[in-house]
Amino acid sequence: MVDAARSLTKDSSLTRDSEKAAARVGLRSGEIVIHGGKPLNGSIRLRGAKNLVTKAMVAALLADTRSVLQDVPTLSEIGVVTGMLNAYGVEVAAPEDGVLVLDPTNVERAQFHEIDALAGSSRIPILFCGPLLHRLGEALIPDLGGCRIGDRPIDFHLNALRAFGAVVDKSYEGIRITAPDGLRGTNIELPYPSVGATEQVLLTAVRASGVTELKNAAIEPEIMDLIAILQKMGAIIWMEPNRTIFIEGVDQLTGYEHRAIFDRNEAASWAAAALATGGDITVLGARQPELMTFLNVFRKAGGAFQVQEDGIRFWHPGGHLKPVQVETDVHPGFMTDWQQPLIVALTQAHGTSIVHETVYENRFGFTDALIEMGADIVVHQDGVASVTRRVPRRRLEQAAVITGPTPLHGADVTVPDLRGGFSYLIAALAASGTSTVSNLGIISRGYEHFIEKLSALGADFVYEG
Ligand code: EPU
Numbered sequence: 474m475v476d477a478a479r480s481l482t483k484d485s486s487l488t489r490d491s492e493k494a495a496a497r498v499g500l501r502s503g504e505i506v507i508h509g510g511k512p513l514n515g516s517i518r519l520r521g522a523k524n525l526v527t528k529a530m531v532a533a534l535l536a537d538t539r540s541v542l543q544d545v546p547t548l549s550e551i552g553v554v555t556g557m558l559n560a561y562g563v564e565v566a567a568p569e570d571g572v573l574v575l576d577p578t579n580v581e582r583a584q585f586h587e588i589d590a591l592a593g594s595s596r597i598p599i600l601f602c603g604p605l606l607h608r609l610g611e612a613l614i615p616d617l618g619g620c621r622i623g624d625r626p627i628d629f630h631l632n633a634l635r636a637f638g639a640v641v642d643k644s645y646e647g648i649r650i651t652a653p654d655g656l657r658g659t660n661i662e663l664p665y666p667s668v669g670a671t672e673q674v675l676l677t678a679v680r681a682s683g684v685t686e687l688k689n690a691a692i693e694p695e696i697m698d699l700i701a702i703l704q705k706m707g708a709i710i711w712m713e714p715n716r717t718i719f720i721e722g723v724d725q726l727t728g729y730e731h732r733a734i735f736d737r738n739e740a741a742s743w744a745a746a747a748l749a750t751g752g753d754i755t756v757l758g759a760r761q762p763e764l765m766t767f768l769n770v771f772r773k774a775g776g777a778f779q780v781q782e783d784g785i786r787f788w789h790p791g792g793h794l795k796p797v798q799v800e801t802d803v804h805p806g807f808m809t810d811w812q813q814p815l816i817v818a819l820t821q822a823h824g825t826s827i828v829h830e831t832v833y834e835n836r837f838g839f840t841d842a843l844i845e846m847g848a849d850i851v852v853h854q855d856g857v858a859s860v861t862r863r864v865p866r867r868r869l870e871q872a873a874v875i876t877g878p879t880p881l882h883g884a885d886v887t888v889p890d891l892r893g894g895f896s897y898l899i900a901a902l903a904a905s906g907t908s909t910v911s912n913l914g915i916i917s918r919g920y921e922h923f924i925e926k927l928s929a930l931g932a933d934f935v936y937e938g
Contacts, residue, residue, distance in 0.1 A: 500937035504911040505924070507901040509883060512752035513930040516784070519740055519758035520546040520571060521733025523919045525695040527597045528672050529702050529733060530554045533575035534563060534604035535680060536706055540728035542573045546736070546921035549914070553595045560587040561605070575728075580608045585646060589615040592647075596669065599630050603677025606639060606652045615647040625833075629663055629670035636661050637677055637685075658683030658722050666691040666716055666803045672699060678720035679708040685720045692716060693804040694763040698734040705729040735760060738810040739920060741767045742895050744787035745814030746930075748776045749821060749903040753788035754930060761785065766807050770815065773797050774822060796824035796877070801832050812873075813839055813896040817903065819875045820848040826875040827857055837873050839893025842886040846900050846908070849876040883908035891919045898923070902932055 500506060521544035531554070533540040545551065545567075555565045555573075560583035564576040592598040592615040605612035631641050634650060636659040642649045658681050663670055671691040678685035690696075692712075700710050700718075706729050709721040740759035747754040748771070761768065761780045768778060771787065775794040779786045796819065801809040809832035819826040820843065830836045840850045856870030883906030888894030894916045901908035916923060924936050 500909075500935060501911070502937055503913045504909055505898075505913060505934050505936045507883075507898070507908045507910065508933040509881075509902050509904040509906065509908060511902070511931065511933055512750045512789075513746055513902060513927075513932060514753050515930045516755035516757055517743060517926040517929060518784075519735045519756060520544045520921060522695050522698075522736040522738070523548055523550055524668070524693075524736075524738070525698045526551060526733050527554045527595075528600060528676075528695070528699050529729075529731060530558060530565075530573070530575060531597065531600045531604060532676060532699065532702055532706065533728065534558065534561065534577050534580065534601070534608060535676065536577055536726045536728040538578070538728040539574055539576040540706075541730045542575065543571060543730075543732040544735075545571050545573045545733065548918060548921055550595055550597070550918045553591050554597050556591045557583075557588055557598060557601065560584070560591070561601075561609075577608075577728075582609060582611075583613075585613055585615070588613065589646070592616065596625070599627055599669065600672055600676060602630070602634055602639070602650055603637075603656070603673065603680075606634075606650065606656055606677070607680045610652060612650040613647060614650065627669075629665070629667050630673045633661050633663075633670055633674050634677065637681055656681040658685040658720070660686045660688075662688035663690065665689070668693055668696065668803075671696055671718070675699060675703060675710070675718070675720065678722060679703050679706075679710070680724070680726065681720075681722040683722055685722070687718045687720070688716065690716045690718045691803055694734055694737065698731075702729050702731050705731060734763070737763045737767070738808065738892070740764060740785070741808070741811040742814045742892075742899075742920070743926075744771055744776065744778070744785075745811075745818050745896075746899045746902065747787040748774065748789050748794065748818040749814075749899050751789045752930070753786070755781070755784055755786040757784035759785040766805055767811055770797055770799055770807060770811075774815070774818060774826075776818075794818065794822040794878070796822045796826040796875075798827045800829040803832070809833055809836060810892050812836070813892040814899055816840065816850070816873060816875055817843065817896050817899040820850070820877045820879055820881060820900075821903070822875075822877045824877070826877070828873045828875070829856055830871045830873070834871065836893075837871055839889050839896055840873055842884065842889075842897055843881075843900055845886070846881045846884045846904055847879050848881060848900075849879050850874065880905065882906050885909040885911070888912040888915045891915055895920060895923075898927070902927075
């Protein structure tokens with residue numbers, strides 16, 4: 474089982490030349506040395522979104538026949554979910570690159586130590602609850618992992634499960650959830666439109682008896698894609714205005730065939746890389762509708778883009794980049810996962826930019842390393858009062874004030890989390906001189922073949938995997 478996870482984790486992209494060069498300069502595993510100051514030019518292709526694919530894999534557990542998922546990227550996070558599914562008896566095969574076949578016909582109880590060994594690096598295990606309660610009558614959830622970007626509590630998830638009639642017992646091992654009287658449709662209003670809690674409700678309600686009404690739901694494009702998958706499986710789900718989703722439970726779901734929605738976080742990351750390095754990157758597979766909010770900010774900051782048949786071209790058109798004011802928000806707002814790469818580009822804008830983080834309470838830790846590289850960034854723990862706020866409702870009011878342009882210079886930095894880590898790569902690519910970025914394993918959780926992509930875009934680096 475763990476082997477299955479490992480085989481999906483391995484980035485097959487390493488070239489022998491890169492390995493030899495790494496040996497010459499004495500690089501350690503998981504490090505990259507980047508010689509910056511060169512624009513990234515060329516094109517790269519995206520595959521399915523990590524934040525949909527992992528949930529689609531969990532949804533396969535609800536069916537009694539096999540599912541086929543296409544456009545699956547090679548990511549360590551997907552290896553973790555594969556390992557979890559294997560532990561529960563779901564066979565996961567990859568007959569060809571980018572295709573997963575998930576066969577849930579022999580679902581069985583897992584050994585706690587097996588799931589515990591995998592769960593510590595991911596947030597996805599919490600989403601196994603509903604499907605496992607339906608299939609096995611019990612779910613064991615070990616301590617969860619994922620990026621350290623705030624408290625990341627699971628109270629919305631557990632309260633929703635209780636509303637369906639589940640019983641939640643906390644033990645020293647983790648959380649044991651049972652449903653002695655089955656799961657019943659219910660009315661839930663989320664305190665905040667949480668992505669994960671909305672998915673939790675969807676994955677539980679589709680096979681609960683009766684109708685569930687979910688108010689204040691998240692409506693991210695990846696959630697719409699998950700709803701599309703569930704509908705293909707036989708679920709009955711409809712939406713009303715104001716973030717309300719209704720789910721009418723059904724007795725049986727069958728497997729799906731689905732092509733995953735593209736990864737808009739990765740698209741925005743490469744767009745920011747083009748802007749920060751003065752480059753020109755065509756992101757094949759990126760689509761305009763899901764990126765509209767990002768594209769507006771990109772344009773306001775001085776970036777140029779062109780929507781093409783099979784992707785979006787992003788480039789720095791010359792001249793000065795401009796400062797912007799941005800607040801992260803739930804969809805259709807500016808995603809919290811877009812601010813880290815954008816901030817690197819904003820260090821080169823002429824003037825003062827302000828980025829408010831309203832989704833997570835601690836998502837500016839990555840700026841310390843950018844400051845070390847020469848950026849002028851001040852993080853205000855309670856936000857910036859003088860700015861008129863479009864999203865005044867949360868107490869998570871951290872703001873980063875970025876004053877530019879400041880030349881960036883190379884440094885040795887360690888990846889702290891997924892999006893912050895990618896922003897370090899961008900900063901190193903934009904900086905003059907040489908940088909060493911270590912702990913790259915975290916980036917492989919969410920950026921497929923990023924080493925090959927850097928190579929295709931003409932980056933000058935040496936890598937040790
Ligand atoms: N929250 C609670 N209680 C809960 C659940 C959430 O207080 O029970 C709070 C969180 O602490 C946070 C806010 O609600 O302050 C939003 O969290 P949400 O549940 O929406 O996030 P998530 O489902 O844990 C997903 C993505 C994140 C992405 C966010 C927001 C996955 C696996 N993760 O997280 O992606 O930033 O939605 O769009 O889908 C990433 O890809 O790097 C990443 C962190």
